[in-house]
Amino acid sequence: MDVLDLARWQFGITTVYHFLMVPLTIGLGVLVAGMQTAWVRTGKLKYLRMTKFWGKLMLVNFAMGVVTGIVQEFQFGMSWSAYSRFVGDVFGAPLAMEGLVAFFVESTFLGLWIFGWDRLSKRVHLACIWAFSLATIASAYFILAANSWMQHPVGAEIVDGQPRLTSIWAVFGNSTVLAAFPHAIAGAFAVGGAFLVGIAAWHLWRKHRDNTGDPADREVWRGSLRLGGWVGLVAFLGVAISGDFQGKLMFEQQPMKMAAAEALCHTEQPASFSVFAYGDVSQPDCESVKSLTVPALLSFLAHNDFTTEVKGIEDLREEYGEKYGTHYPDDPRLGELAGQPVDYVPNLPVTYWGFRLMIGFGALAAGAAAFVLWVTRKGRVPRTKWFPRLALAGIATPFLANSFGWIFTEMGRQPFVVVPNPNPSGVDGVWMYTAQGVSGLTVGEVLTSLIVLTALYGGLAVVEFFLLRRYARAGVEGVMPPEKPKDPDEPSDKLTFAY
Amino acid sequence: MDLATIWFCIIAFLWLGYLFLEGFDFGVGMLLHRLGRTDTERRVLVNTIGPVWDGNEVWLIVAAGATFAAFPGWYASLFSSAYLPLLLILAGLIGRGVAFEYRGKVDSDRWRRNWDRVILAGSVIPALGIGLLLSWNVLGLPLDAAGDRVGSAFAAFGWETLIGALAVAGFSIVHGGIFITLKTAGELHARARQLTLRIAPIALTPLVALLLLVQLRVGSAWSWIPLGLVLLAAALGYLRLLADREGQAFAAMGVAIAATVVALFGALYPNVLPSTVDPNFSLSIADTASGDYTLTVMTWVAAFGAPAVLVYQGWTYWVFRKRISTSHIPPVHVP
Numbered sequence: 001m002d003v004l005d006l007a008r009w010q011f012g013i014t015t016v017y018h019f020l021m022v023p024l025t026i027g028l029g030v031l032v033a034g035m036q037t038a039w040v041r042t043g044k045l046k047y048l049r050m051t052k053f054w055g056k057l058m059l060v061n062f063a064m065g066v067v068t069g070i071v072q073e074f075q076f077g078m079s080w081s082a083y084s085r086f087v088g089d090v091f092g093a094p095l096a097m098e099g100l101v102a103f104f105v106e107s108t109f110l111g112l113w114i115f116g117w118d119r120l121s122k123r124v125h126l127a128c129i130w131a132f133s134l135a136t137i138a139s140a141y142f143i144l145a146a147n148s149w150m151q152h153p154v155g156a157e158i159v160d161g162q163p164r165l166t167s168i169w170a171v172f173g174n175s176t177v178l179a180a181f182p183h184a185i186a187g188a189f190a191v192g193g194a195f196l197v198g199i200a201a202w203h204l205w206r207k208h209r210d211n212t213g214d215p216a217d218r219e220v221w222r223g224s225l226r227l228g229g230w231v232g233l234v235a236f237l238g239v240a241i242s243g244d245f246q247g248k249l250m251f252e253q254q255p256m257k258m259a260a261a262e263a264l265c266h267t268e269q270p271a272s273f274s275v276f277a278y279g280d281v282s283q284p285d286c287e288s289v290k291s292l293t294v295p296a297l298l299s300f301l302a303h304n305d306f307t308t309e310v311k312g313i314e315d316l317r318e319e320y321g322e323k324y325g326t327h328y329p330d331d332p333r334l335g336e337l338a339g340q341p342v343d344y345v346p347n348l349p350v351t352y353w354g355f356r357l358m359i360g361f362g363a364l365a366a367g368a369a370a371f372v373l374w375v376t377r378k379g380r381v382p383r384t385k386w387f388p389r390l391a392l393a394g395i396a397t398p399f400l401a402n403s404f405g406w407i408f409t410e411m412g413r414q415p416f417v418v419v420p421n422p423n424p425s426g427v428d429g430v431w432m433y434t435a436q437g438v439s440g441l442t443v444g445e446v447l448t449s450l451i452v453l454t455a456l457y458g459g460l461a462v463v464e465f466f467l468l469r470r471y472a473r474a475g476v477e478g479v480m481p482p483e484k485p486k487d488p489d490e491p492s493d494k495l496t497f498a499y
Numbered sequence: 500m501d502l503a504t505i506w507f508c509i510i511a512f513l514w515l516g517y518l519f520l521e522g523f524d525f526g527v528g529m530l531l532h533r534l535g536r537t538d539t540e541r542r543v544l545v546n547t548i549g550p551v552w553d554g555n556e557v558w559l560i561v562a563a564g565a566t567f568a569a570f571p572g573w574y575a576s577l578f579s580s581a582y583l584p585l586l587l588i589l590a591g592l593i594g595r596g597v598a599f600e601y602r603g604k605v606d607s608d609r610w611r612r613n614w615d616r617v618i619l620a621g622s623v624i625p626a627l628g629i630g631l632l633l634s635w636n637v638l639g640l641p642l643d644a645a646g647d648r649v650g651s652a653f654a655a656f657g658w659e660t661l662i663g664a665l666a667v668a669g670f671s672i673v674h675g676g677i678f679i680t681l682k683t684a685g686e687l688h689a690r691a692r693q694l695t696l697r698i699a700p701i702a703l704t705p706l707v708a709l710l711l712l713v714q715l716r717v718g719s720a721w722s723w724i725p726l727g728l729v730l731l732a733a734a735l736g737y738l739r740l741l742a743d744r745e746g747q748a749f750a751a752m753g754v755a756i757a758a759t760v761v762a763l764f765g766a767l768y769p770n771v772l773p774s775t776v777d778p779n780f781s782l783s784i785a786d787t788a789s790g791d792y793t794l795t796v797m798t799w800v801a802a803f804g805a806p807a808v809l810v811y812q813g814w815t816y817w818v819f820r821k822r823i824s825t826s827h828i829p830p831v832h833v834p
Contacts, residue, residue, distance in 0.1 A: 063600035067593040077578025088571020089789040096564035100804040108554035115550040164790040439579035440647040449586045474834030481832040494829045499549045499603045
């Protein structure tokens with residue numbers, strides 16, 4: 001493997017890993033803030049217990065999200081220095097703003113929330129969790145705006161061979177981010193919802209079976225389960241609607257990505273949607289692939305009618321070659337790729353199956369949420385042991401859908417790191433091949449970091465899973481010490497919370 | 500002053516914020532085993548920075564992000580050239596952040612001892628790494644005309660960088676010692692004060708050595724002033740700590756680190772990253788700055804964002820202003 005492959009693997013591994021923590025933080029953050037609001041408003045103990053329990057799980061997860069996020073901020077300069085030099089004028093701005101406007105707020109106000117239970121008034125303390133959770137969402141907007149610019153560059157012009165920002169509003173108003181943001185945020189709520197459902201279902205089922213737990217405790221689990229189920233369902237609606245919108249945009253902005261997502265070799269009119277393929281989708285002649293298709297559905301997904309043509313890989317390959325050149329430039333920085341033909345077709349098995357797995361797992365998550373809501377209607381609790389098992393397994397589905405979605409969209413834009421904007425009035429010349437972006441490092445350096453980070457992340461994943469499981473199993477008693485009657489003769493100056 | 504120079508100053512300010520704030524965080528981590536004899540004492544130490552360490556660390560992230568946005572070439576060359584030291588810094592910061600959050604989550608001595616070791620390593624290694632990075636940045640890296648590092652991953656290591664690494668680590672341990680003295684009460688307070696007084700003269704020596712080295716290599720007449728100020732502030736801090744005025748000693752350390760940043764970034768100006776191969780290859784403010792539009796946008800954001808950060812972070816320190824001692828630490832309650 002060369003530096004390019006290693007750097008790409010490293011970016012892929014660290015990003016997908018980071019994005020396991022991010023949606024859970026975003027989803028749980030708002031839900032916990034909502035629970036605490038309910039407590040402050042009604043004074044009901046049930047809501048306080050929910051806040052404490054889910055808040056603790058959120059914190060265990062947040063720590064990992066923070067530390068893996070630092071790697072992301074550094075990695076552009078470390079392994080993608082040529083990319084950073086080329087795009088920094090535009091791409092650096094949303095990243096820096098994320099830190100200054102959002103991440104500072106997140107970190108500071110979360111610290112206040114964790115330690116502030118007895119130091120702040122109820123309302124100020126509540127405001128802290130809201131500041132935190134709204135900042136996580138703002139954070140997502142900045143990062144997605146930066147990513148969307150790589151998918152669809154806008155608001156820039158080439159000056160002396162480099163993109164220069166001409167309008168920050170164009171970058172923040174990019175149609176790509178307007179679609180990607182609701183899609184990612186809804187995906188985060190799907191994660192938060194499934195997390196609530198899975199853990200609450202297990203507690204509810206067990207307490208019913210053993211006939212343990214006071215009514216207040218059962219109320220915590222029933223409330224969490226119903227809340228999580230509804231959040232999961234509504235989130236799926238949001239994911240589906242924004243995803244459809246995003247797909248239509250993508251057919252205009254990155255037709256090759258969408259043709260690859262369908263393994264659509266030849267232009268079709270009307271185009272049929274492939275549900276499932278047999279055989280090897282990476283065969284460029286398509287002859288070996290038999291696919292179960294729905295006629296004309298792809299035309300509808302792409303253009304909202306059942307007749308329009310959708311371009312296939314073969315035609316697009318030619319088009320891209322004409323527009324952006326058939327060969328890599330003869331630049332020694334490109335190493336073995338210098339002067340070689342450019343392959344404009346992304347990795348087909350990854351894009352084709354990534355797209356289907358994203359949709360499939362997303363639909364499974366929604367199905368699980370609907371199923372759980374149905375079987376627990378009007379106070380029912382199923383007695384079968386399959387109920388908690390399925391609900392717990394269901395936690396994984398939106399995580400997998402998110403991961404496959406990112407793998408699809410990032411692999412689908414290859415061989416570009418900054419995809420050219422096809423709009424003729426758009427930004428001419430603002431694009432870059434992934435191979436051109438990598439740093440001039442030695443294989444040893446990148447291999448070292450790949451091994452170190454992967455091993456470290458792997459080890460920490462085990463620890464985080466162990467802790468989440470331990471705290472999830474322990475329930476509310478694990479995070480709320482039993483109230484002791486206060487002894488007025490012995491004034492206590494103990495902190496209510498300390499590490 | 501043009502926008503690019505203003506951004507050079509803003510980045511220096513972000514580094515100042517980072518060194519001042521995470522400096523004492525690192526120090527607390529380094530002194531965790533030395534000062535905390537029992538688990539409760541160690542919990543006191545960790546809790547002196549518990550609510551704030553995360554916010555403090557963001558200063559580094561914003562310093563990196565601001566460099567990316569305002570001087571992409573500087574960010575790209577520095578971060579790719581210092582690849583392995585940055586990997587060590589990252590690994591240390593990852594372990595340390597997780598350790599603070601996780602050390603108290605399981606009631607087991609072995610569990611806590613292991614995370615305490617991670618806190619120690621995660622404070623020492625990044626402090627050394629940050630020092631190395633800063634001294635490399637000021638003294639120069641072997642960069643070619645394209646801004647890429649010439650030679651192997653270890654081409655730039657030398658005795659100067661060792662001094663730089665020790666400078667930040669040494670400063671952090673003293674700064675952390677004074678911070679603990681300021682934030683604790685009782686026996687820990689006394690022990691921290693005593694230890695800091697004992698080690699300060701040795702621990703601050705590398706910082707002074709680094710500044711002298713920079714002064715003799717690239718300094719000018721005016722840069723003797725910040726150097727003198729560092730010495731003066733450090734001496735004053737020492738005397739105030741001796742006089743049991745740890746608040747003033749802490750402020751004096753703030754002045755010392757501010758003067759250090761002025762000296763280092765002053766030596767750099769108008770370059771942002773010198774090349775040791777050929778001075779013509781050095782990256783300057785003018786070479787690497789983003790366009791005026793980007794800098795204008797960023798200036799507006801910083802003009803509103805930065806004061807807000809100072810206000811709410813300052814408020815956080817006010818909320819958690821009370822000294823803590825072993826009597827404040829609640830019993831362990833975990834599943």
